[in-house]
Amino acid sequence: MALYSKEFEVKARDFDSAGEVSSNLRAILKQLSLAPDIVRRSCIVCYEAEMNIIIHSYGGTIKIEIFEDRIRIIAEDTGPGIEDIELAMKEGYSTAPEEIREMGFGAGMGLPNIKANSDFMDIKSSKDGTVVVAEILF
Template sequence: MNMEKLAASYRLEYDVKAKDYVRGGEVSSALRAVLKQLSLPPELVRRCCVACYEAEMNVIIHSLGGRLQIDIYPDRLVMVAEDSGPGIEDLDKAMEEGYSTAPEEAREMGFGAGMGLPNIKANTDRLVITTNPEGTRLIMEVLFVGKDS
């Protein structure tokens, strides 16, 4: 499979369980395999997978569980990460490198360094975050032309 064969979109959907640290990274690993099959440049694969991994881990660490939907188009990748509560209390602070509200259990395993949202922002061309006390939704887009492609 390569980009020339991708005439329409290709969708991946995954449920992500809260506190499932053992399976953390499975979604981004599956995405990496698909993007390599599409023969995307390594830097684009890296950017997509970093953003996916950080979103996946945020669902695992901070929510009651959620879902990642990844749509691959000929010219871009769009990922939507949605989770159930408690939302992000201070979004501006959460965008600061090093700011973390991760629980102690996550920190003890080496997660929760406060780089998730900053890494997502740095590796995407567009990031839209909506959050409330019932949950959070991230829409992330990586263009296959332009920035570092």
């Protein structure tokens, strides 16, 4: 059973709100006095998941669950899904449109950064959307 659980809505193309969920997570984890490395890794995972929803989907949610020994971040969106997960995991591969790249986003590091900063990561994707589950142990 989670000690803390909260779900946040993330809207497609809402770049003005980008980073709000990860900022909320940072504040919560600092209140819990977790190690700086755990806070940093968790916020990177959350931010990258948040940006992926904003850039690539029709909108979705990020659910944060904090347990005694880990943080679980569940990013779920509706949208076109990821056609080739293996390819999407390669650093630098991106399907972001040019206008997103011109804004400085969509460099193809989202999923690789989530994987690099989590102890567990799972992706399920279909034409109806994507679910990314990541856990950071402490």
